[in-house]
Amino acid sequence: MGKTVTTYLIDGDPKGTQYVFISNKICQMFVIPRANLSILNERTDLQTPAFYILLGEDENTKPKAYIGETENFKERVKDHDSKKEFWQKALIFISKDAAMTKADVQYLEHRAIQEARKTNAFVLDENKQTPKAPNLPEYQKDSMDEFFEDIKFLTSFTGCTIFDLIEIKEQHLFYTKGRGCDAKGFYNSSGFTVMKGSVLAKNSVPSLHWQEKRSKLMAEYTSSVNGNITMASDKTFSSPSTAADFCIGSSNNGWLVWKDDDGRTLDSIYRKQLE
Numbered sequence: 069m070g071k072t073v074t075t076y077l078i079d080g081d082p083k084g085t086q087y088v089f090i091s092n093k094i095c096q097m098f099v100i101p102r103a104n105l106s107i108l109n110e111r112t113d114l115q116t117p118a119f120y121i122l123l124g125e126d127e128n129t130k131p132k133a134y135i136g137e138t139e140n141f142k143e144r145v146k147d148h149d150s151k152k153e154f155w156q157k158a159l160i161f162i163s164k165d166a167a168m169t170k171a172d173v174q175y176l177e178h179r180a181i182q183e184a185r186k187t188n189a190f191v192l193d194e195n196k197q198t199p200k201a202p203n204l205p206e207y208q209k210d211s212m213d214e215f216f217e218d219i220k221f222l223t224s225f226t227g228c229t230i231f232d233l234i235e236i237k238e239q240h241l242f243y244t245k246g247r248g249c250d251a252k253g254f255y256n257s258s259g260f261t262v263m264k265g266s267v268l269a270k271n272s273v274p275s276l277h278w279q280e281k282r283s284k285l286m287a288e289y290t291s292s293v294n295g296n297i298t299m300a301s302d303k304t305f306s307s308p309s310t311a312a313d314f315c316i317g318s319s320n321n322g323w324l325v326w327k328d329d330d331g332r333t334l335d336s337i338y339r340k341q342l343e
Contacts, residue, residue: 073225078107088222094164095218099226101157105149108142114160115140117168119176119219122148123228124155129284132191133230135180137173152194159226161219171202175212176219178202183220183231188289188301190230229258229304242326242334244312251299251315253326255334260311260322261304268297269317282314308334 072091079085085107086099098114100107108114118141122134132154138144141160148155161176162168178201184192204212220231239254241263251266268290272279291300305311308322316325323335 071221073222079104088225089164090218090221093218094167095215095222096162096164097219097222097226098160098162099157100160102149102155105145108145111142113162113166115142116162116166117170117173119161119173119180120144121159121180121223121228121230122152122155123157123159123230129281130189130191130288132193133184134194135177135184135192137170137177139170139173159223159228161222163215171204172208172212172215174199174202175204175209176216179213179216180219180231183233187229187231187233189232189304232258240328240337242328244315244320244325244327246316246320246325247318249315249317253311255308255326255338259304259306260308260326260334261302262299262311262315264299264301266299266315268299268315270297272317273319276313276318278313279317282317285314 074089074091076087077084078087084101085104086097088097088099089095098111117137117139119137120135120141122136124132134148134152134155136144141158145158178199181192181195181198184190184195185198223230224232239256241252241254243250243252245251247269249267249269251262251268253260253262253266255261268286272282276282285303286297289299289301289303290297292298303314305314308326309320310322312320312322312325323339324333326334328337
């Protein structure tokens, strides 16, 4: 079923402050770059209970996030602006009818940290613990669960994968081997995902131009299992070739080295679909 998503560029800048919502839903998202925090002086609607995510980069290969809740984002972000260096933009979620309470946003924070830890796509080292869920009436818990589904949709809509947990059973799987690697994954609109449990080549050939980054990714996404370097979580790459290079530790044409159970290449299935 299709959805209508409205994006309003508040300052007319496609990389600036945005207001985003799904038609017929009460969940509203504001995307505010750190450089544009002054807009909060004009937005009284953001001085209400809100759930928020701070997004940015640090020295790690993974992107970094901080998940929180507040009764007044304008006041809360002052502390984050002075004490947290990593973030570049904030996603703030409020209710269109301004009916959310402190307990509601605490529940959203609880759900969000749980979900983000499952995907393992972002560094969450500043969220030390998963907070306990507040006691909500059953009807309100159901309402907040529905609200959180809209949060996940809008977050993904902006290109942030912090909650993107893919149902593997629905995917067409592909496999590759070489240099001690035994990996599997799938291709979709997000890119090529190397799956948890894949075994990687232990080292890179000298000619691999991004071997230093590969080593950092391996440190973040793998663990040692029976002497093998094994993926501890899924990792999505922008292209099948980058995914293959990561797994095998050398340069490859991912469209040809990823093959399904029937021996068909990724190229024969996805690049030939319009012929």
